[in-house]
Structures are given as structure tokens and as C-alpha cells.
Amino acid sequence: MATGPQLARNDREALNRGRMGHPFAVLGPKAHDGGLWLTAFHPGLAALSAVTGAGVIPLDRVEGDIFAGPIPDGPYRLRAQSGAGAEWDFDDPYRFGPVLGEMDLHLLAEGTHRRLWQALGAHPMTHEGVAGTHFAVWAPNARRVSVIGDFNEWDGRRHPMRRVGQGVWEIFLPGPGDGALYKYEILDQSGAVTQKADPVGFGSQHPPEKASIVRDIAGYGWRDDAWMGSRAEAQDRRAPISIYEVHPGSWRRRWDQNGRPLSYRELARDLVAYAKDMGFTHLELMPVSEFPFDGSWGYQPVGLYAPTIRFGPPHEFRDLVDAAHQAGLGVLLDWVPGHFPTDPHGLARFDGTALYEHADPREGFHQDWNTLIYNYGRTEVQNFLTANALYWLEEYHIDGLRVDAVASMLYRDYSRRDGEWVPNRDGGRENYEAIAFLQAMNVQTYGQHPGIMTVAEESTSFPMVSAPVDMGGLGFGFKWNMGWMNDTLRYMAHDPVHRRHHHDLMSFGLVYAFSENFILPISHDEVVHGKGSMLRKMPGDAWQQFANLRAYYGFMWGHPGKKLIFMGCEFAQPEEWNHDGELNWHAAAQAPHQGVQALVRDLNRIYRETPALHRRDADPGGFQWIATDPAQSTYVWQRIGEAGDPPVVVACNFTPVPRTGFRIGMPRPGPWREAINTDAAIYGGSGMGNMGGVSADGPGQDGQPASAAVTLPPLSVVIFVADDRN
Incomplete structure (x- = not known):
């Protein structure tokens, strides 16, 4: 046996027992006696040799x-x-x-690496002339971290990683490339060994399998230059924004192939064409970040950097986004930085400590969802999340992020009783760290990618959610108007005979309608868990249910605020949404459902084509009440555009009593076109109406300079646009 540097006994034991925390100090080539001394660890071999320029040199078993x-x-x-x-x-x-390099490690330690995913994760590359994959992970409290995978028999002894910087572990493995399965095996300070998926992995196995997959996400050939160049205008608060919210797994299914969901590429063909035909401006996808449990709908993700494999690999997800952009549709993602599941292969106690979460369950555990809460006060965690937002915008050309459960992030006592939460440093309930994180996320996303939009699902009256950060706001572009949704659906649930007693439910939203840049949401949350479908929320017999729903949609599209509707609601699906099935497309082919679908298509068209219906959505000067009458359950208002935009009058009748010769004030005399009548026969209504328009030739009324005698059909909304065509 040749003599050379002797391994210390504890190093030999650490290698053989899988406890080696500093492998590069003992393994590999070391200068020795004018040449090199090579030490290698490879279980299960009969012999190992070095192949050199001088020939094959057998190595001794130590x-x-x-x-x-x-x-x-x-x-x-x-x-x-x-x-x-x-x-x-x-x-x-x-x-x-x-x-x-030193700059990567400096930025990672500082918590300011805006391209975090380019440093951490698994990256196929050529390093020092050899093809392989570079792996890097943050686990500062681990004793040893190894890459395990299908390339090393999932043996944590074989490839322990090098510790660099402040708690980052890395290794370049020659050979493994795109498609390789891997995890990180972590030895913690207590001696326990766990196997974890990559927090910054770009791909995962199909659940319930848990390994990460090496994915080469470089080199996609985008064809969306035209959209990207015009996106800022299309997503401005003055633009018409009508969003179709979609759960990709249950929009349609392939029943000829065992009921599987559509792939990203099939969605790129079918969903994009459908949304375009329906006149929507945006798709909003419920979370696509990898998640283990289908029943969470994606709201409990374990792989924030991995588009779920359920519908295809990352490049095929890009195909969906690219197709939407080429069709003139924006793509928003539901994004979940508020919590994460306790699955053992995920972020929970990642390196044996509460690394991503708070150690104290009063701060770190969501009682409602049995999930863990990110520690937003830790710079590395904030960096992990803000970089993730940038990742989707940059790598996948996503046009915006709808941030889930913002209210649960803003308040330390969210859904907690006294004694179950920790006050902030001033003794209050606001979560200063979460507020700072949301502000930083918005500053970075808008700063790095002008023209995108961020949207807060925020259900409280927290102030200035959509105000700029430099004015003290959270910095979101838009906020869901949850109060409007709750109030108006409560109103619509009442029998029309009783609506006169609840008149303010429909008008109260205008008290605060311009305090934020609002989106009016009819989301998936309104059609699950026993809440019934939108159609079944409506009172009366079948005809009245459809009429009520059509009127409600007319009210919504005529009301200030951008629009969002969940898939299936656009054709009045009769059942609640079922994530395990598909939408009831059989119902969609039936006449009354086709009528609602046609109405939504026309509402989207009129909304886009009529500047007064969208340009001043967030401006109180763009709205004026004309008349409301609780006794008759009628509402009339005007929408006002910018100079030169034809004004719009919206008239609502929420009783089944038709009102003929109903005189309303009009902002100007002359002809007014009946742009929408939700009771039109083509929508399944009775066909009452105004023969295409009215003339405001009557005397001033309701504070307006003119008036017109109009017909308000039963349970209807009629939208009039000043006719400038003559």
C-alpha cells in the first residue's frame, strides 16, 4: 500500500457512516510529493482506479x-x-x-439576491469542460447536506456537498442532466436524517411522488414581443380588465383518456381560444406552483419555483403563456406567500430547525389551514419569496400575481383568540414584517418589470392596499373588492319582494368604491363548500333564477371596478364547482345557459369598446348616481369617461315587475343606444326592451339636463350609451 496523507479516524468514520460535513477537505486530489494524492469514497465497489495520462493506476482500499x-x-x-x-x-x-462566486454568496447572505433562482437550485451546465448539474441549497444549521438521486442509488453517503458562505451548500455533479431525479438528504444537529425536495427546484415528480427533477429552463423561444410591448397599457388602471379565473385541472377533461386534465399545450389551444372568444382580457390561473394535495387546489404549495408537472414540464407551461400573449390575453397567477404545508419533504423544519417558519406556533402556525407561516422578518426568507415573484415574471413572462390570503399576513391575530398570538413591538396586531415584505415585493416587481400588475386578495379595510409604497401604501396595483361581493350577493339572495328592505346592500359599495383600485371578484370561493353555484344563489323559479343572474352580471359590468369571474359562472353552471371533475359543458350547450354565456360575451365586448365603462374605474369623477328607489328596487347611474367619450347610463330593475314609461334623467338630450338589455330574447329573456334605443327628449330630471321614458324589463339591467354615430 502506498503511503500518503493519513485520514483522521473521525473523518474515516464520518465518510463510512454518512456523517461527513466537510467532504472537499478530505476527498478529491490533494498536492503530495510532486504529484497528487487522491482520496475517493464509493460504496459497493470491488475496485477503483484512476485513469490518467500515465495509464490506469489502481487505488488502495483504506x-x-x-x-x-x-x-x-x-x-x-x-x-x-x-x-x-x-x-x-x-x-x-x-x-x-x-x-x-463571491458576489452570489454575498447577496445570498445579505438577503438581496434578486435572481436567487440563478444561484440556488439545480442547473444543468458545463463546468470546467465537463457536462453535469450544479446543485445548491440554503441549510445553515445542517451538519451535512448530500444530493441523492437516481444517479447515486439515493445514497446520502456518496455525494455530500461543500459548505460555502453563510449556510449554503453546493456541489457540481458530472453526468446528471435534464430529467434527473434528486432530493437533498440533510443531517441535522440532533443526528436525525431527512430527505427534502429542493426549495428552488424547477421541476417535481407527479404527486404523490416527492422528488425534485432537474429541469433546464434556459433557451425558450418566446414569440410574444408585441404583447410584451403593449402590456403596460393593457394593464393600466384606465384599461378594460376582465379576468377569467381558471382551475387548470378541472376546466375540461379528456374522457377518452381516463378523464385526465388537459395538458398545458391543450390549454394553450382550447382555453386560450375560448377565453378570447368570450372577450376576456386576462386568464387568472389558480396556483400552478407544485403542490402535493389535489384538494388544496394549489393553495398549499411545496415547490414555489416549479410549475406543476400535472399538466406538463416547464417549457410547455411557457407554451400556454406564449399562446395567450399571441392571442392578446394577459396571464395572472395566484401566488401563495402566506403559508406552506407541513409535508415532511417540504420546507417545514428544513434543516432541522424552524428555518422558513417561526418556531413559536403563535406566530408560525395557521390554525385554519394546518399550515406554517413564513418568517417574513428573516432576510433570507423574504429574499426567497420576493425572488420567487420575480422568477415567474421573468422566466415565464407572467403578467401579474394575485396574492392569496393577504389579510392573514397583515394581522398577527388573524383567526386567533386572545393569548394565541404575539403582539408586534408596539403591542399591536399589525404584522410589520409581513407589511414590509409585501411592500418590498411590490417595489421590486414593478421596478424590475414595469407594466405588470399585482393584486391583493385582502378582505379587511386595511388602508392604502393599492397605494404606492412611497405614499405609505402596500404598493399593489389592484385589490379584490370582497365587501362589494358579499353585500351584493346577499342582496341577490333575497326574494325580490323583500329587496326594498335591503336596498343599501347594492349601493353601499359606492361609498368606498374609489378608495382603492378595485377588482370586482366572483371567484371560486363563491361556488364551493355548500355555497351553491351562482345560478342556485338566485331566488325564484328557473326562469327567475336565470333572469336574476343575468341582471346581476349586468349590474357588475356596469359598476366601477375591473371584473373577475370564475370558470363556469359565465354560462351559469347549475352545480357547485368540483375540482375532481370538469365544468358541466353539457349544460353550457342548453339554451338558457347559452343565453347567459352570450350575455357575458357581449358584456365583455361593450365593456372593452366603451371607454366610460372602464377608463375612470378608480376615479370618483367617473360615476354619478342619477336615481335610486328602494320601493321599486331600481337603481340608475351614469358612467363618465374622459373628454369626448360618450357617457353611459345604467338602469337596474331588481323586481319581476316590468316598468314601462319609466322616466329617468339623462346626462344629455338626443339619441341613446340600448347597448345591453339583460332581458333580451337572445339571452333567454322575455324580449321586452326599448327597440334598440331611446331619445332623451324630455325635460330635465334627477339633476340631469334631459330625460327619457324607458322600459325596464323584469329582473333586468339595461345599459344605454349616448349615440354619437349620427
Whole structure:
């Protein structure tokens, strides 16, 4: 046996027992006596040799599965021999230098690495002339971190990683590339060993399998330059924004293939064409970040950087976004930075400590959802999340993020009783760290990608959600108007005979309608968990239910605020949404449902084509009440555009009593076109109406300079647009 540097006994034991925390200090080539001394650890081999320019040099077995011996200075590979006599050559990962540079490590330690995903995760690359994959993960409190995968028999002893910087572990493995399965095996300070998916992994196995997958996300050929160049105008608060919210797994299914959901590429073809035909301006996808449990609908993600494999790999998700952009549709993602599940392969106690979450369950555990809460006060965690927002915008050309459960982030006592929460430093309930995180996220996303939009699902009256950060706001572009949704649906649930007693439910939203940049949401949350479908929320017989729903949609599209509607609601699906099935497209082919669908299509068209219906959505000067009458359950208002925009009058009748000769004030005399009548026969209504328009030739009324006698059909909304065509 050749003599050379002797491994300390504790290092030999650590290698053989899988406890080695500093592998590059003992493995690989070390200068020795004018040449190199090579130490390698490879379990299960009968023999190991070094293949050098001077020939094949056998290495001696030192102890257990440790091999060592002298080799000449210069390049080398390893040759393994199995007990059955098979031989193969491979590169030694412990001969390669680090990939991460000083700037990466500095930014990671500082918590300011805006391209975090370019440093951490698994990246196929050529390093020092050899093809392989670079792995890097943050686990500051681990004793040892190894890459395990289908390339090393899932054996954590084989590829322990190098610790660099402040708690980052990295290694370049020659050989594994796109499609390789892997996890991180972590030895914590207590001696426990866990296997974790990659927090910054770009791909995952199909649940319930839990491994990450190496995905090469470089080099996609985008064809959406025209959309990206016009996006800022299309997403401005003055623009018409009508959003179709979609759960990709249950929009349609392939029943000829065992009921599987559509792939990203099939959605790129079918969903994009449908949304375009329906006149929507945006798709909003419920969370696509990888998640283990279908029943969470994606709202309990474990892989924030991985588009779910349920519908295809990352490039095919890009195909969906690219197709939407080429069709002139924006794509928003539901994004979940508020909590994460306790699944053992996820972020929970990632390195044996409360790394991403708070250790104290009064701060770190969501009682409502049995999930964990991010520690927003930790700079590395805030960096992980803000970089993730940038990742979707940059790598996938996503046009905006709808941030889930913002209210639960803003308040430390959210859904908690006294004694179950920790006050802030001033003794209050506001979560200062979460507020700072949301502000930082909005500053960075809008700063790095002008023209995107961020949307807050925020159900309280927290002030200035959509105000700029430099004015003291949270910095969101828009906020869901949950109060409007709750009030108006309560009103619509009442029998029309009783609506006169609840008249303010429909008008109260205008008291605060311009305090934020609002989106009016009819989301998936309104058609699950026993709440009934939108159609079944409506009172009366079948005809009245459809009429009520059509009127409600007319009211919504005529009301200030951008629009959002969940899939299936646009054709009055009769059942609640079922994430395990698909929408009831059989019902959609029936006349009354087709009528609602046609109405939504026309509402979207009129909304887009009529500036007064969208340009001043967030401006109180863009709205004026004309008349409301609780006794008759009628509402009349005007929408006012910018100079030169034809004004709009919206008249609502929420009783089944038709009102003919109903005189309303009009902002100007002359002809007014009946742009929408929700009771039109083509929508399944009775066909009452105004023969295409009215003339405001009557005397001033309701504070307006003119008036017109109009017909308000039963349970209807009629939208009039000043006719400038003559």
C-alpha cells in the first residue's frame, strides 16, 4: 500500500457512516510529493482506479469504502469495477471547484439576491469542460447536506456537498442532466436524517411522488414581443380588465383518456381560444406552483419555483403563456406567500430547525389551514419569496400575481383568540414584517418589470392596499373588492319582494368604491363548500333564477371596478364547482345557459369598446348616481369617461315587475343606444326592451339636463350609451 496523507479516524468514520460535513477537505486530489494524492469514497465497489495520462493506476482500499493513492499531476477520471466484473469510467465530483462566486454568496447572505433562482437550485451546465448539474441549497444549521438521486442509488453517503458562505451548500455533479431525479438528504444537529425536495427546484415528480427533477429552463423561444410591448397599457388602471379565473385541472377533461386534465399545450389551444372568444382580457390561473394535495387546489404549495408537472414540464407551461400573449390575453397567477404545508419533504423544519417558519406556533402556525407561516422578518426568507415573484415574471413572462390570503399576513391575530398570538413591538396586531415584505415585493416587481400588475386578495379595510409604497401604501396595483361581493350577493339572495328592505346592500359599495383600485371578484370561493353555484344563489323559479343572474352580471359590468369571474359562472353552471371533475359543458350547450354565456360575451365586448365603462374605474369623477328607489328596487347611474367619450347610463330593475314609461334623467338630450338589455330574447329573456334605443327628449330630471321614458324589463339591467354615430 502506498503511503500518503493519513485520514483522521473521525473523518474515516464520518465518510463510512454518512456523517461527513466537510467532504472537499478530505476527498478529491490533494498536492503530495510532486504529484497528487487522491482520496475517493464509493460504496459497493470491488475496485477503483484512476485513469490518467500515465495509464490506469489502481487505488488502495483504506477502510470500508474509502480508496486512496498517488496519481500524477494532471487530469484524471475514475474507473470502477463491480463484484461481477463490470467496469465504467466517470468523473470525480470532488476534483471540481465551486460554481458560486463571491458576489452570489454575498447577496445570498445579505438577503438581496434578486435572481436567487440563478444561484440556488439545480442547473444543468458545463463546468470546467465537463457536462453535469450544479446543485445548491440554503441549510445553515445542517451538519451535512448530500444530493441523492437516481444517479447515486439515493445514497446520502456518496455525494455530500461543500459548505460555502453563510449556510449554503453546493456541489457540481458530472453526468446528471435534464430529467434527473434528486432530493437533498440533510443531517441535522440532533443526528436525525431527512430527505427534502429542493426549495428552488424547477421541476417535481407527479404527486404523490416527492422528488425534485432537474429541469433546464434556459433557451425558450418566446414569440410574444408585441404583447410584451403593449402590456403596460393593457394593464393600466384606465384599461378594460376582465379576468377569467381558471382551475387548470378541472376546466375540461379528456374522457377518452381516463378523464385526465388537459395538458398545458391543450390549454394553450382550447382555453386560450375560448377565453378570447368570450372577450376576456386576462386568464387568472389558480396556483400552478407544485403542490402535493389535489384538494388544496394549489393553495398549499411545496415547490414555489416549479410549475406543476400535472399538466406538463416547464417549457410547455411557457407554451400556454406564449399562446395567450399571441392571442392578446394577459396571464395572472395566484401566488401563495402566506403559508406552506407541513409535508415532511417540504420546507417545514428544513434543516432541522424552524428555518422558513417561526418556531413559536403563535406566530408560525395557521390554525385554519394546518399550515406554517413564513418568517417574513428573516432576510433570507423574504429574499426567497420576493425572488420567487420575480422568477415567474421573468422566466415565464407572467403578467401579474394575485396574492392569496393577504389579510392573514397583515394581522398577527388573524383567526386567533386572545393569548394565541404575539403582539408586534408596539403591542399591536399589525404584522410589520409581513407589511414590509409585501411592500418590498411590490417595489421590486414593478421596478424590475414595469407594466405588470399585482393584486391583493385582502378582505379587511386595511388602508392604502393599492397605494404606492412611497405614499405609505402596500404598493399593489389592484385589490379584490370582497365587501362589494358579499353585500351584493346577499342582496341577490333575497326574494325580490323583500329587496326594498335591503336596498343599501347594492349601493353601499359606492361609498368606498374609489378608495382603492378595485377588482370586482366572483371567484371560486363563491361556488364551493355548500355555497351553491351562482345560478342556485338566485331566488325564484328557473326562469327567475336565470333572469336574476343575468341582471346581476349586468349590474357588475356596469359598476366601477375591473371584473373577475370564475370558470363556469359565465354560462351559469347549475352545480357547485368540483375540482375532481370538469365544468358541466353539457349544460353550457342548453339554451338558457347559452343565453347567459352570450350575455357575458357581449358584456365583455361593450365593456372593452366603451371607454366610460372602464377608463375612470378608480376615479370618483367617473360615476354619478342619477336615481335610486328602494320601493321599486331600481337603481340608475351614469358612467363618465374622459373628454369626448360618450357617457353611459345604467338602469337596474331588481323586481319581476316590468316598468314601462319609466322616466329617468339623462346626462344629455338626443339619441341613446340600448347597448345591453339583460332581458333580451337572445339571452333567454322575455324580449321586452326599448327597440334598440331611446331619445332623451324630455325635460330635465334627477339633476340631469334631459330625460327619457324607458322600459325596464323584469329582473333586468339595461345599459344605454349616448349615440354619437349620427
